[in-house]
Amino acid sequence: xxxxxxxxxxxxxxxxxxxxxxxxxxxxxxxxxxxxxxxxxxxxxxxxxxxxxxxxxxxxxxxxxxxxxxxxxxxxxxxxxxxxxxxxxxxxxxxxxxxxxxxxxxxxxxxxxxxxxxxxxxxxxxxxxxxxxxxxxxxxxxxxxxxxxxxxxxxxxxxxxxxxxxxxxxxxxxxxxxxxxxxxxxxxxxxxxxxxxxxxxxxxxxxxxxxxxxxxxxxxxxxxxxxxxxxxxxxxxxxxxxxxxxxxxxxxxxxxxxxxxxxxxxxxxxxxxxxxxxxxxxxxxxxxxxxxxx
Amino acid sequence: xxxxxxxxxxxxxxxxxxxxxxxxxxxxxxxxxxxxxxxxxxxxxxxxxxxxxxxxxxxxxxxxxxxxxxxxxxxxxxxxxxxxxxxxxxxxxxxxxxxxxxxxxxxxxxxxxxxxxxxxxxxxxxxxxxxxxxxxxxxxxxxxxxxxxxxxxxxxxxxxxxxxxxxxxxxxxxxxxxxxxxxxxxxxxxxxxxxxxxxxxxxxxxxxxxxxxxxxxxxxxxxxxxxxxxxxxxxxxxxxxxxxxxxxxxxxxxxxxxxxxxxxxxxxxxxxxxxxxxxxxxxxxxxxxxxxxx
Numbered sequence: 001x002x003x004x005x006x007x008x009x010x011x012x013x014x015x016x017x018x019x020x021x022x023x024x025x026x027x028x029x030x031x032x033x034x035x036x037x038x039x040x041x042x043x044x045x046x047x048x049x050x051x052x053x054x055x056x057x058x059x060x061x062x063x064x065x066x067x068x069x070x071x072x073x074x075x076x077x078x079x080x081x082x083x084x085x086x087x088x089x090x091x092x093x094x095x096x097x098x099x100x101x102x103x104x105x106x107x108x109x110x111x112x113x114x115x116x117x118x119x120x121x122x123x124x125x126x127x128x129x130x131x132x133x134x135x136x137x138x139x140x141x142x143x144x145x146x147x148x149x150x151x152x153x154x155x156x157x158x159x160x161x162x163x164x165x166x167x168x169x170x171x172x173x174x175x176x177x178x179x180x181x182x183x184x185x186x187x188x189x190x191x192x193x194x195x196x197x198x199x200x201x202x203x204x205x206x207x208x209x210x211x212x213x214x215x216x217x218x219x220x221x222x223x224x225x226x227x228x229x230x231x232x233x234x235x236x237x238x239x240x241x242x243x244x245x246x247x248x249x250x251x252x253x254x255x256x257x258x259x260x261x262x263x264x265x266x267x268x269x270x271x272x273x274x275x276x277x278x279x280x281x282x283x284x285x286x287x288x289x290x291x292x293x294x
Numbered sequence: 295x296x297x298x299x300x301x302x303x304x305x306x307x308x309x310x311x312x313x314x315x316x317x318x319x320x321x322x323x324x325x326x327x328x329x330x331x332x333x334x335x336x337x338x339x340x341x342x343x344x345x346x347x348x349x350x351x352x353x354x355x356x357x358x359x360x361x362x363x364x365x366x367x368x369x370x371x372x373x374x375x376x377x378x379x380x381x382x383x384x385x386x387x388x389x390x391x392x393x394x395x396x397x398x399x400x401x402x403x404x405x406x407x408x409x410x411x412x413x414x415x416x417x418x419x420x421x422x423x424x425x426x427x428x429x430x431x432x433x434x435x436x437x438x439x440x441x442x443x444x445x446x447x448x449x450x451x452x453x454x455x456x457x458x459x460x461x462x463x464x465x466x467x468x469x470x471x472x473x474x475x476x477x478x479x480x481x482x483x484x485x486x487x488x489x490x491x492x493x494x495x496x497x498x499x500x501x502x503x504x505x506x507x508x509x510x511x512x513x514x515x516x517x518x519x520x521x522x523x524x525x526x527x528x529x530x531x532x533x534x535x536x537x538x539x540x541x542x543x544x545x546x547x548x549x550x551x552x553x554x555x556x557x558x559x560x561x562x563x564x565x566x567x568x569x570x571x572x573x574x575x576x577x578x579x580x581x582x583x584x585x586x587x588x
Binding site for chain 1: 565
């Protein structure tokens with residue numbers, strides 16, 4: 001046996017170099033160029049219930065809606081408003097509880113309607129597909145956002161933590177002043193029926209653990225139950241030191257492709273006894289890492 | 295035009311008779327024989343945090359695990375134990391926080407190991423398929439439980455509200471004394487790696503809105519954070535008047551098939567501007583109705 005040892009170790013090392021990596025192994029091996037910054041102009045910080053919820057906006061997929069949301073945030077529209085609806089396995093929604101009452105509604109300087117951005121032409125959008133099947137189209141990612149592509153269109157998908165734009169009966173009645181976040185199994189039937197404008201990247205547990213509303217579709221029945229929003233800010237309006245110090249794995253990188261594969265093969269992580277060999281687009285949390293400071 | 299009216303109305307009525315129904319329309323039209331009772335022997339009532347969480351067990355899919363759980367419940371094993379782990383977008387888990395400490399662990403009269411019931415032979419199991427595609431196999435239902443079938447096996451799927459059996463490293467180390475409920479996007483990578491033994495049918499919001507644990511994988515870091523379980527009872531051991539008075543739509547009925555179709559075509563419900571034409575197995579909440587009293 002002793003004669004084999006000098007051969008065995010180089011062979012083992014060689015094989016390990018080719019062995020597919022675990023999820024954590026992929027993250028650890030991701031090169032610097034496969035991480036991107038969280039762009040301050042595309043980041044919202046919502047102070048609510050003593051905590052901060054951080055959201056990344058998706059101008060690639062909903063440019064006009066994102067512009068409206070930024071404008072509303074900068075005019076202080078949301079400051080002092082509240083979370084008014086928490087429906088289990090569905091959404092947390094905030095805005096002006098008096099929005100339907102012209103006498104009491106909060107003034108805003110943007111038009112109440114906006115052409116919907118339920119999807120946009122796929123041409124020109126950098127879409128990184130992941131393996132299917134998927135009942136809604138071709139699954140993938142656009143710059144960190146879970147997305148679906150089909151019929152020549154692409155849209156941000158209603159996964160857990162997606163940030164959506166409430167609307168009324170009319171398709172153009174959502175201008176960004178009424179927002180919701182998904183806190184349950186992805187309600188992808190909402191895709192292409194509502195505009196998805198971003199996603200929560202930090203602090204979603206503050207929203208998902210809120211008391212459920214007991215009114216119809218989860219609205220709080222009394223004003224006292226509503227959860228006050230202290231303020232929302234755009235990251236670029238904040239001191240750099242207050243911004244969330246993370247980078248996000250590029251979803252168009254080889255590392256991300258490896259990460260998706262690792263999530264479909266969990267036996268690489270240990271404990272698992274069988275690989276599904278598949279991962280749903282909404283079960284992939286895009287990895288982040290602490291910002292490398294100079 | 296007047297001459298057309300007598301023809302028009304019968305024609306409209308005839309067409310309406312063939313028009314596909316909305317979700318609520320299907321429920322309203324479901325005949326009595328397409329509802330089944332909630333079987334008291336297969337129902338658990340967990341009193342926790344001043345509320346009651348009701349769970350239905352799935353002996354069709356995990357008979358030995360269900361038997362173990364009933365035995366543990368009847369010997370009062372869970373009474374006075376606690377919810378010890380709440381991981382966002384994943385699971386709420388309860389059991390004995392001292393289970394790992396032989397000196398402090400609670401005594402139980404069942405063996406600590408059980409042959410896993412991660413899946414069972416599909417032959418002989420009444421499986422009602424629903425339209426795919428599905429990345430994990432053929433999606434469907436078994437007596438009210440979302441399930442997946444492939445490779446000659448069938449198993450209850452880790453959808454939102456699924457009741458699963460915690461285990462350690464060894465596949466046979468889950469005997470039913472450590473249980474969890476899914477409170478996020480379906481973690482179907484756990485399918486066939488853990489036994490699913492039932493589902494929450496009422497009161498899941500009590501679990502899903504709990505404060506998230508800040509320890510590793512969502513464990514509470516202090517004993518004070520744990521949520522005490524007052525007791526768990528089997529429905530058949532309770533006075534009939536205390537049982538949840540509902541019936542469940544039979545998932546092998548034509549009504550349920552129509553319901554699934556309606557959930558894939560939400561424009562029938564109004565508000566929607568586009569049908570997905572597809573519904574994920576984990577987005578189908580099996581309808582219930584108030585029990586028809588004699």
